[in-house]
Amino acid sequence: MSQTIFITGTSTGLGRLTARVFAERGWNVAATMRDLGKAEEPAKFRNVKYLQLDVADVDQVKAATADAITAFGKVDVVVNNAGMGTFGALELAEESAIDWQYSVNVRGPINIIRSFLPHFRAHRGGMFINISSFMGLTTAMPLASLYNMSKFALEGLTEALYYELEPLNIDLRLIEQGGSSDNNFVRNIAWNTSETIRDYDVLTSKVKARLETAKEGDLDDPQMIVDAIYALATRESTQFRTVLGSTGNTLMALRHSVPIEDYLARMASAF
Numbered sequence: 001m002s003q004t005i006f007i008t009g010t011s012t013g014l015g016r017l018t019a020r021v022f023a024e025r026g027w028n029v030a031a032t033m034r035d036l037g038k039a040e041e042p043a044k045f046r047n048v049k050y051l052q053l054d055v056a057d058v059d060q061v062k063a064a065t066a067d068a069i070t071a072f073g074k075v076d077v078v079v080n081n082a083g084m085g086t087f088g089a090l091e092l093a094e095e096s097a098i099d100w101q102y103s104v105n106v107r108g109p110i111n112i113i114r115s116f117l118p119h120f121r122a123h124r125g126g127m128f129i130n131i132s133s134f135m136g137l138t139t140a141m142p143l144a145s146l147y148n149m150s151k152f153a154l155e156g157l158t159e160a161l162y163y164e165l166e167p168l169n170i171d172l173r174l175i176e177q178g179g180s181s182d183n184n185f186v187r188n189i190a191w192n193t194s195e196t197i198r199d200y201d202v203l204t205s206k207v208k209a210r211l212e213t214a215k216e217g218d219l220d221d222p223q224m225i226v227d228a229i230y231a232l233a234t235r236e237s238t239q240f241r242t243v244l245g246s247t248g249n250t251l252m253a254l255r256h257s258v259p260i261e262d263y264l265a266r267m268a269s270a271f
Contacts (some may be wrong), residue, residue: 088192
């Protein structure tokens with residue numbers, strides 16, 4: 001009997017590729033997205049069900065969960081992939097931007113997890129794979145306080161849930177990815193700006209330039225990330241936390257090798 005995976009944020013990038021790879025490898029796939037107009041041709045994959053879902057909308061989460069279970073009978077793995085990034089000086093952020101960052105990157109996974117827990121408990125098993133970032137383990141640049149906050153929160157949430165879900169045979173996994181060559185994250189960043197406060201302009205220009213001129217060699221192959229997700233879903237890997245890519249692993253090694261004061265100063269000096 002084929003296993004079933006439920007994936008959020010599958011309209012583009014990593015989520016879209018993950019859905020395609022799992023479908024090609026024989027899994028049933030519940031592929032969710034906010035805009036169903038961005039779904040791949042339904043006839044292309046008969047084992048894929050496309051579902052409309054805004055992870056910040058609790059009612060939509062409950063409906064999508066029920067629809068996926070009805071369609072396939074049982075869901076084995078849930079991938080919390082949907083996410084967004086608000087960058088820029090915290091002082092300049094609109095209240096709505098702060099709430100949006102939290103609602104998608106933190107409350108979104110909480111909504112999904114809470115919705116699937118009754119199903120996983122009933123079957124005494126299941127797995128949540130939460131797509132984080134190396135910025136959930138370490139800060140890497142200025143003006144990313146809100147994004148960093150959201151990913152740090154996801155890391156803490158996932159670790160803490162281990163204690164209550166492990167006795168129920170429900171697994172938790174984290175993937176700390178970096179930027180990938182198939183990721184439109186930079187183009188989709190929502191920047192906090194101001195027409196009157198100019199004190200952050202120079203730093204903002206430097207950070208934008210760094211993001212927009214990332215070298216191909218600094219970006220990860222998205223297939224590598226999907227392969228890591230697949231290894232976790234099939235239990236070929238049992239790692240709780242998987243840090244991917246040279247950038248993330250280099251930053252983690254530096255973070256662990258020097259005092260935090262030195263690490264922060266070194267990161268700041270690059271800008």
